[in-house]
Every structure is written in structure tokens, then in C-alpha cells.
Amino acid sequence: MTRRIAPAAIAALLVAVAPLTAACGSDDPAPSRLTVGDLPQATSSIEYTYAGPAVPPPGHHEYLVRTAGSRATAIVGGYGVAKGDAPADATTTSTDVSSVQWGQLVEGLSALDDLPPAPTGCVGGSTYGVHVLADGRAVLDRSDVACGPTAAEVSAAYHAALAPISDRLGLPAS
Structure with a gap:
């Protein structure tokens, strides 16, 4: 037995769904256009990761920087740090983040x-990465590979984005 959906039922469904899809992609800010208004410091976080080239452990460097609220914490070490598996010899530093610095970090995402x-x-x-949450939802999640002729440009962009707090966290040059 074949069932047919009445045209009135289809029309009702479209009317019900239209308001839900109207805003999709229209007013949502592009990741590069995020503003402090989109990312309130009290309810947002920005997390950066860096994993250097694959070399033997003494020379391999990774870091993870989490900025949430008025605090930024960096974990610096070897293999596993960027994935959240910090080795025993990893170092952790923290610093306060002012509202001005938060604004600079948000603006730096456009870099x-x-x-x-x-x-x-x-x-x-x-490999560099950034993950941004606003009110518990992901608004930006990207990674970039710095390799060959693009390496300097990618590295410089991520360093510029972290510049407001990188010195105070003691991040290594990467």
C-alpha cells in the first residue's frame, strides 16, 4: 500500500520549518568577523594548539593555550601536549587576561x-589550531599546516593572534 502526503501537510511543514532556516548563514558572523559582542569574555573561550615538526622528542615542541574568562593557561612540552595528554615534563604557566587583551585576542582571530x-x-x-566556544557552542574550529613556502605566513598569523598574551605565558618561538 502506498501512502501519499497531502499537499496541505507539505505546505504546513514548510511554514513550520522556514523560520528555523531563515537565519542559517544569513546573519551568523563568519569566523573572521567575530567580535567581542559575539564572544563575551565571561562565557567564551579561545584555545590554541601548536604541534611542531615530527622530530625526536628532545627537539619536538607542542603547546596548548586555553583562555577562558579572565585567565589564560599554557601547557608547553613535547609529544601529546596539543592533544591534551601532557607529558610529565610539560610546564604550565598562567596569566590574567584583561578585557582589553580579550578584545585583542578576539580581533586577532581575523589574522x-x-x-x-x-x-x-x-x-x-x-600544525596550528584554534577552537572557539561561545556560551558552550563551537563557533570556530580550524587547523592550519605551516609547511614549505606557506610556513612563514601561517606561523606569523597564529603568532599575531596570540601576541597579546604569548610573552607572559612564555610560549616558545615556533
Whole structure:
């Protein structure tokens, strides 16, 4: 037995769903256009990760920087730090984040716009990432590979984004 859906039922469904989809993509800020208004300091977080090139452990560096509320914490060490598995010899530093610095960190996200992709087949690059939450929901989640001719540009963009707090956290040059 075949069932047919009445045109009136389809129309009612479309009327019900239309308001839910009207805002999709229209007024939502692009990740690069996030403002302090979109990311209130009290209810938002910005997390950066860095994993350097794959080299033997003494020379490999990673860091994880979490900024939430008025605090930023950096974990710096070797393999596993960027994934949240800090080795025993990892160091942790924290610093206060003023509302001015928070605004600079939010504005710094635009430094990550339009970064070039790593060339196909590029080996030995570093990986940078940023994950932003606003009121518990992800509003930005991206990673970029700094490799070959794009390495300096990608690295510089991430360093610029973290500049308001990087010195106070003792982040290594990467």
C-alpha cells in the first residue's frame, strides 16, 4: 500500500520549518568577523594548539593555550601536549587576561583568515589550531599546516593572534 502526503501537510511543514532556516548563514558572523559582542569574555573561550615538526622528542615542541574568562593557561612540552595528554615534563604557566587583551585576542582571530593551504605532499610541517566556544557552542574550529613556502605566513598569523598574551605565558618561538 502506498501512502501519499497531502499537499496541505507539505505546505504546513514548510511554514513550520522556514523560520528555523531563515537565519542559517544569513546573519551568523563568519569566523573572521567575530567580535567581542559575539564572544563575551565571561562565557567564551579561545584555545590554541601548536604541534611542531615530527622530530625526536628532545627537539619536538607542542603547546596548548586555553583562555577562558579572565585567565589564560599554557601547557608547553613535547609529544601529546596539543592533544591534551601532557607529558610529565610539560610546564604550565598562567596569566590574567584583561578585557582589553580579550578584545585583542578576539580581533586577532581575523589574522587567521585566508591562510594558504600547505602544498600537496609537503612533509615535516607544523600544525596550528584554534577552537572557539561561545556560551558552550563551537563557533570556530580550524587547523592550519605551516609547511614549505606557506610556513612563514601561517606561523606569523597564529603568532599575531596570540601576541597579546604569548610573552607572559612564555610560549616558545615556533
